[in-house]
Amino acid sequence: MSDAPILDGIHTIEDLEAASDFEKKHTPHIDVDAGGDRSVVTISVGHYVEHPNQPDHYITWIELFAGDAPIARFDLSPAVTDPVVSVAVDLEPGTELTAVEHCNLHGLWAATIAL
Numbered sequence: 001m002s003d004a005p006i007l008d009g010i011h012t013i014e015d016l017e018a019a020s021d022f023e024k025k026h027t028p029h030i031d032v033d034a035g036g037d038r039s040v041v042t043i044s045v046g047h048y049v050e051h052p053n054q055p056d057h058y059i060t061w062i063e064l065f066a067g068d069a070p071i072a073r074f075d076l077s078p079a080v081t082d083p084v085v086s087v088a089v090d091l092e093p094g095t096e097l098t099a100v101e102h103c104n105l106h107g108l109w110a111a112t113i114a115l
């Protein structure tokens, strides 16, 4: 098992305002609904700019990390599933959440927020 940081080799965008449409369509968007006893984390790809969702170009999977720990993974199919996934989590406020997505043509992209 590697002890390399999880974001090694993964595209991350520092300034979405200045990002290209290509970068925006691949950068995961993380939304948190902290209304109940669990927080519901929703990750969407294509939030900023729509990403293709066809057999030759689509988001193959999305993973969620709490700090460096993987806590959820979603495998997706082109056309029949949209790259929008949600999971309820029980984590301390302030926990760093990182979403990583894989595009079959354009590789790995990530975004990080604090819960």
Ligand SMILES: [Fe+2]
Pocket: 026, 051, 057, 058, 103, 104, 105, 106
């Ligand atoms: Fe792509």
